[in-house]
Amino acid sequence: MIKANFVGSCCHPSPRSRVICAGGDCNIKYAIQGQNLSYSVTVKKLIGVQKMVFPILKDCSLHVPVGQLWMLLGPNGCGKSTLLKILAGLLNPTSGNVIVRKPRSFVFQNPDHQVVMPTVEADVSFGLGKLNLTADEVRARVEKALKTVGMSEYLQRPVQTLSGGQKQRVAIAGALAESCKVLLLDELTTFLDETDQMGVVEAIRNCLGGPDQVSALWVTHRLEELKYADGAIYMEDGRVIMDGDVSNVAHLISRKQADYLAS
Amino acid sequence: MSCKLCSSPTVSFLSDSGRTSIRQSFRYQVPFVISPLCTSSRLSWSGKVPKPPKRRSLGILAMAQGNGEREKWLMWLPRGPVAERVFRLIAGAMSSPVGQYVSSPVTFLHVVDSRVKLAWLLALVVLPSRSHIVMRFGLVAFLAVMSVWVLPKDVWTDQLGRVTLLSGILFLMLGFGSDSAPPLVQLRTPPPSLMGLPELPLSGYSYSILKLGPLQLTRKGLSVASTSACLSFTIFQSASLCLTTTTPEQLAYALQWFMIPLKFVGVPVAEIILTLLLSLRFISIVFDEVRNAAMAIVSRRIKWEQLTVMETLDIFIMYVRRIFANIFKHAEQITQAMIVRGFRGDSNIHKIYFFSNTSFGIADMISLLGLLGLIGASIVSEQILV
Ligand SMILES: Nc1ncnc2c1ncn2[C@@H]1O[C@H](COP(=O)(O)OP(=O)(O)OP(=O)(O)O)[C@@H](O)[C@H]1O
Numbered sequence: 001m002i003k004a005n006f007v008g009s010c011c012h013p014s015p016r017s018r019v020i021c022a023g024g025d026c027n028i029k030y031a032i033q034g035q036n037l038s039y040s041v042t043v044k045k046l047i048g049v050q051k052m053v054f055p056i057l058k059d060c061s062l063h064v065p066v067g068q069l070w071m072l073l074g075p076n077g078c079g080k081s082t083l084l085k086i087l088a089g090l091l092n093p094t095s096g097n098v099i100v101r102k103p104r105s106f107v108f109q110n111p112d113h114q115v116v117m118p119t120v121e122a123d124v125s126f127g128l129g130k131l132n133l134t135a136d137e138v139r140a141r142v143e144k145a146l147k148t149v150g151m152s153e154y155l156q157r158p159v160q161t162l163s164g165g166q167k168q169r170v171a172i173a174g175a176l177a178e179s180c181k182v183l184l185l186d187e188l189t190t191f192l193d194e195t196d197q198m199g200v201v202e203a204i205r206n207c208l209g210g211p212d213q214v215s216a217l218w219v220t221h222r223l224e225e226l227k228y229a230d231g232a233i234y235m236e237d238g239r240v241i242m243d244g245d246v247s248n249v250a251h252l253i254s255r256k257q258a259d260y261l262a263s
Numbered sequence: 264m265s266c267k268l269c270s271s272p273t274v275s276f277l278s279d280s281g282r283t284s285i286r287q288s289f290r291y292q293v294p295f296v297i298s299p300l301c302t303s304s305r306l307s308w309s310g311k312v313p314k315p316p317k318r319r320s321l322g323i324l325a326m327a328q329g330n331g332e333r334e335k336w337l338m339w340l341p342r343g344p345v346a347e348r349v350f351r352l353i354a355g356a357m358s359s360p361v362g363q364y365v366s367s368p369v370t371f372l373h374v375v376d377s378r379v380k381l382a383w384l385l386a387l388v389v390l391p392s393r394s395h396i397v398m399r400f401g402l403v404a405f406l407a408v409m410s411v412w413v414l415p416k417d418v419w420t421d422q423l424g425r426v427t428l429l430s431g432i433l434f435l436m437l438g439f440g441s442d443s444a445p446p447l448v449q450l451r452t453p454p455p456s457l458m459g460l461p462e463l464p465l466s467g468y469s470y471s472i473l474k475l476g477p478l479q480l481t482r483k484g485l486s487v488a489s490t491s492a493c494l495s496f497t498i499f500q501s502a503s504l505c506l507t508t509t510t511p512e513q514l515a516y517a518l519q520w521f522m523i524p525l526k527f528v529g530v531p532v533a534e535i536i537l538t539l540l541l542s543l544r545f546i547s548i549v550f551d552e553v554r555n556a557a558m559a560i561v562s563r564r565i566k567w568e569q570l571t572v573m574e575t576l577d578i579f580i581m582y583v584r585r586i587f588a589n590i591f592k593h594a595e596q597i598t599q600a601m602i603v604r605g606f607r608g609d610s611n612i613h614k615i616y617f618f619s620n621t622s623f624g625i626a627d628m629i630s631l632l633g634l635l636g637l638i639g640a641s642i643v644s645e646q647i648l649v
Pocket residue numbers: 004005041054056074075076077078079080081082083109
């Protein structure tokens with residue numbers, strides 16, 4: 001039996017936190033900046049006293065320019081979700097610095113984890129509770145967000161009667177309704193079918209730029225989504241192997257696939 | 264030390280389908296020690312289960328003995344694994360949570376303000392216990408008609424069937440049970456003739472209404488039974504009627520509205536409402552989790568017949584442990600989601616928006632008037648019809 005124990009597992013951004021969030025006043029070119037990020041968990045064995053430090057992220061650096069959509073790719077378990085959680089401020093990195101524009105929103109890999117309220121409209125409006133809006137504004141935003149993901153008819157549906165893909169779209173609508181400057185999206189399209197998938201990517205694309213200079217980092221396994229991206233990052237085993245141009249990354253991945261098939 | 268149990272004579276029964284075989288070890292014939300190694304090796308589902316050295320089919324044996332016909336006793340053996348059936352039952356029962364909001368056909372009840380519905384609910388809980396029997400049965404009939412009229416067919420058949428069964432059982436048990444008890448435990452008032460009183464000239468009145476052998480339905484029994492059966496029917500049916508036509512948010516809004524006065528006493532209303540909403544969401548997650556874990560076990564195709572009682576118990580314990588672990592994980596993830604979505608722990612600052620139309624419409628007026636009429640009628644019935 002293994003008991004996992006996060007190093008510095010603290011969900012609230014503590015004063016000691018090394019996560020530095022630039023407010024709107026900071027004049028930065030990048031929406032997301034991560035420098036030499038490392039993250040490890042301490043695995044404590046119940047039987048026996050020895051602790052093991054288990055590195056998940058090793059010296060990752062990444063830069064996502066303002067107003068762009070970047071994709072983050074990599075095999076299962078390479079640490080994409082962990083990296084995204086660090087960028088979202090949910091985890092504190094063991095070492096390294098993070099600078100992310102605020103406000104930012106984060107969509108979990110599993111929509112069941114994201115959806116907090118029992119009915120669709122209440123859940124989409126949950127994130128707006130901190131913003132001091134009037135009821136009409138909230139209603140307008142919720143309707144717009146649900147329309148963007150094609151769920152307008154589902155306003156009053158109980159969440160547990162939705163399918164996986166519909167739940168995921170509700171989760172996306174919740175993030176869109178907040179109209180944040182940075183969107184951190186973890187494998188949004190896993191539960192979606194082909195047309196929905198492209199619809200969601202396009203919906204996200206349409207949110208980008210604008211007066212707020214919205215930017216997004218998108219984790220995916222689907223290579224066909226790469227054509228919507230302005231840049232890509234490829235990770236393997238907790239390290240950033242390559243980042244930058246989409247075509248280079250796509251080339252690297254297809255070469256790796258070819259190698260895998262050949263071996 | 265080798266385990267003797269594995270090499271004990273093992274017999275397999277052929278069930279009807281002929282596919283499932285039940286292996287049984289005659290432990291009473293084998294006075295050996297059962298090694299813990301044996302149990303642990305059998306415990307692993309994927310692990311190799313030591314093959315029994317000898318296999319005889321009792322089904323064939325029984326057929327041979329009984330002139331080609333299967334012996335009666337074979338029919339009484341448990342057919343198919345019970346444990347698997349239990350898991351299948353759990354998986355099936357959890358697929359439709361009770362009292363879920365039905366949004367598709369928008370009816371009169373969907374339009375009515377949730378606060379009015381809550382007032383109705385309260386009245387329907389209080390009234391049956393404080394009014395005449397005619398009134399009680401009237402309420403039951405009213406609720407039944409309402410359910411049939413408002414809800415889709417499969418929903419009302421399901422709900423009414425369940426509630427009617429429950430209150431029917433309650434009615435029969437209490438009706439015949441409350442006064443059929445031997446007179447020793449009853450209040451012993453001597454008959455009037457013994458006390459030298461003249462008999463009252465009562466005609467058309469009899470304490471006993473119906474007699475079925477040793478059971479008898481008396482006036483007291485009828486009163487007790489009708490009260491409790493009607494009460495349970497109205498409570499359950501009105502609650503599920505309310506739940507199927509009101510979203511959890513609307514209910515929470517109504518509760519909040521009624522709880523506003525409590526704010527001045529220092530009750531954390533906002534926190535209570537948020538907790539209520541979160542738990543309403545969480546209930547469905549728990550249902551899902553229980554179902555999924557049961558499905559996972561069913562789909563593993565465990566050979567239940569080969570497991571001992573302890574091993575089956577072990578699987579059940581593992582099942583419960585997994586459910587709890589998953590639920591705690593879910594709770595953790597949802598707190599993370601709430602933090603990410605801007606909740607900072609103060610429910611007074613973090614507003615929850617309710618989209619219910621707060622304007623008071625015609626439908627609300629009508630149903631409020633109906634409620635007042637009902638309360639009036641029940642008071643009148645108590646005064647006059649006694
Ligand atoms: N609490 C924890 N304790 C121990 N190890 C963990 C913990 N959380 C994550 N890990 C490990 O960290 C690694 C990275 O996990 P992560 O969820 O970031 O992967 P991922 O790249 O998102 O994979 P996927 O593509 O499957 O979503 C995995 O090997 C996982 O086992």
